[in-house]
Amino acid sequence: xxxxxxxxxxxxxxxxxxxxxxxxxxxxxxxxxxxxxxxxxxxxxxxxxxxxxxxxxxxxxxxxxxxxxxxxxxxxxxxxxxxxxxxxxxxxxxxxxxxxxxxxxxxxxxxxxxxxxxxxxxxxxxxxxxxxxxxxxxxxxxxxxxxxxxxxxxxxxxxxxxxxxxxxxxxxxxxxxxxxxxxxxxxxxxxxxxxxxxxxxxxxxxxxxxxxxxxxxxxxxxxxxxxxxxxxxxxxxxxxxxxxxx
Amino acid sequence: xxxxxxxxxxxxxxxxxxxxxxxxxxxxxxxxxxxxxxxxxxxxxxxxxxxxxxxxxxxxxxxxxxxxxxxxxxxxxxxxxxxxxxxxxxxxxxxxxxxxxxxxxxxx
Numbered sequence: 001x002x003x004x005x006x007x008x009x010x011x012x013x014x015x016x017x018x019x020x021x022x023x024x025x026x027x028x029x030x031x032x033x034x035x036x037x038x039x040x041x042x043x044x045x046x047x048x049x050x051x052x053x054x055x056x057x058x059x060x061x062x063x064x065x066x067x068x069x070x071x072x073x074x075x076x077x078x079x080x081x082x083x084x085x086x087x088x089x090x091x092x093x094x095x096x097x098x099x100x101x102x103x104x105x106x107x108x109x110x111x112x113x114x115x116x117x118x119x120x121x122x123x124x125x126x127x128x129x130x131x132x133x134x135x136x137x138x139x140x141x142x143x144x145x146x147x148x149x150x151x152x153x154x155x156x157x158x159x160x161x162x163x164x165x166x167x168x169x170x171x172x173x174x175x176x177x178x179x180x181x182x183x184x185x186x187x188x189x190x191x192x193x194x195x196x197x198x199x200x201x202x203x204x205x206x207x208x209x210x211x212x213x214x215x216x217x218x219x220x221x222x223x224x225x226x227x228x229x230x231x232x233x234x235x236x237x238x239x240x241x242x243x244x245x246x
Numbered sequence: 247x248x249x250x251x252x253x254x255x256x257x258x259x260x261x262x263x264x265x266x267x268x269x270x271x272x273x274x275x276x277x278x279x280x281x282x283x284x285x286x287x288x289x290x291x292x293x294x295x296x297x298x299x300x301x302x303x304x305x306x307x308x309x310x311x312x313x314x315x316x317x318x319x320x321x322x323x324x325x326x327x328x329x330x331x332x333x334x335x336x337x338x339x340x341x342x343x344x345x346x347x348x349x350x351x352x353x354x
Contacts, residue, residue: 041256044318047274051252195276195317 003208005061016073021181028171028180030245037168037186045121045190046244048197052185055115061104070122077124078132078239081228083139085118092120111218117197120219121188124241131238132185134231147229150222156213162226179246183234184227186243193246200227203245248346250276251337254308254347260291261327263353269307271340272320272333273345279313296338301351314346327353 026034040046045049056063056070067073081091090098096119097108111114136144163175166182173179187200194202201218204226208215216222252274261267273294280291291313299307306325330353337345 009288031252041270042272042320042322044272044274044320045252047252047318050254055313 016198019204022171022183022233023181024240025180025183025186025243025245026080027073027238028178033244033246037240038200043242043244045188045197045244048121048188048190049125049242050122051114052118052120055119056122058114059104059106061106063099063104066103070126073123073126074132075127075242077127078130079134081143081224081231082135083143087139089140089143089228090219091200091219091224091227092123093201094219094224096120096123112199112202117188117199120199121197121242124188124239128241129238131236132234134228134235136228136232136235138226143225143228144232146221146223147232149229150226156211157213157230158206158213162207177194180190181233182230184230185234185237186240186245188241189243189245191245197242200230247303248336248344251345251347253335253347255335255347257333257349257351260352260354263327263329263349265328266324267325267327267351268324269333270320270322270323271297273337274318275337275339277313277315278309290340292340293336294319298336299323299337300334300336301325302329306333325332327350327351329353 026037029037037044039164041052047136051068064070077092080095081089084098088094093111093116096116097111100106101108109119134140143180154164162182170179170181184200187203188197190197191203191204198220200225201220204223205215205218254272256270257342258267274292276292277294278289279343280289282288293313293315294311295308297307297311298305307323309321311319323336330351332348333345335349339345
């Protein structure tokens with residue numbers, strides 16, 4: 001009996017980050033911001049989506065020359081980050097940069113550059129509303145474990161782990177905003193604080209700074225592993241990209 | 247010659263004559279408000295300071311934008327659909343540049 005109870009408690013701990021606790025990021029937005037996120041005519045992120053769709057067709061060896069119309073990208077971003085054939089963990093930005101250097105024979109755009117943000121937004125937008133479905137088994141398992149370690153690790157001068165805010169205190173206020181479950185579904189997102197569109201890794205750097213921890217570089221293995229864990233937490237939740245955030 | 251600028255203009259596809267239509271326009275611009283002070287490299291203000299909209303050649307909307315407006319300003323206004331014609335949006339930027347975009351309103 002006691003053993004059964006202990007077993008149940010263990011199970012409950014293991015599934016603490018399970019579906020019951022986690023709500024879509026849009027649920028944590030103010031009604032005004034949520035309405036604006038849903039309305040492309042008022043959502044500045046669509047300026048980047050349009051730019052990205054133009055980039056998709058631009059050049060002799062354009063994205064469209066291999067992939068066809070961008071409408072074919074439906075559902076793709078919901079599967080990222082994913083492990084490539086050579087064993088590297090790639091997010092959507094990483095995949096686009098690889099395509100660019102290996103197949104298009106062009107120089108990489110660079111993380112957080114305007115063209116990369118635009119293309120990422122345009123591709124991610126095609127999965128809007130579809131459920132996140134990243135693979136967490138096979139070659140992804142080791143990366144997921146690393147992501148889980150980072151998520152649970154106390155960091156920085158404030159000695160906080162991600163979960164202490166995004167699991168334990170989701171729904172409560174932090175400064176002027178409501179703490180969400182930290183899902184990556186809305187990224188790249190237009191943040192009012194930034195006055196521009198930005199990537200998930202830029203957001204993660206802001207989180208690291210917030211707890212006064214070491215900020216990892218954009219596209220670093222640490223943030224990639226964390227992105228996979230966040231996406232795994234979001235499995236089944238709708239993609240919101242391009243999101244609108246405070 | 248006015249240059250183009252990334253903007254999203256939202257109009258109803260068609261409108262009846264006499265109908266009040268809402269016009270939404272979102273434009274991409276950093277709206278740099280500028281700053282100066284001891285020890286700082288002064289940065290001049292660089293914003294879109296005026297938005298002027300004509301409809302079938304006639305001015306229907308004019309707005310002075312201030313440096314207090316955030317980047318990528320969004321404006322919504324209404325006008326009365328009179329005849330099929332172009333709405334011409336003209337933004338004037340600090341330094342004298344003028345940007346222009348057009349959208350057609352079809353009146354049935």
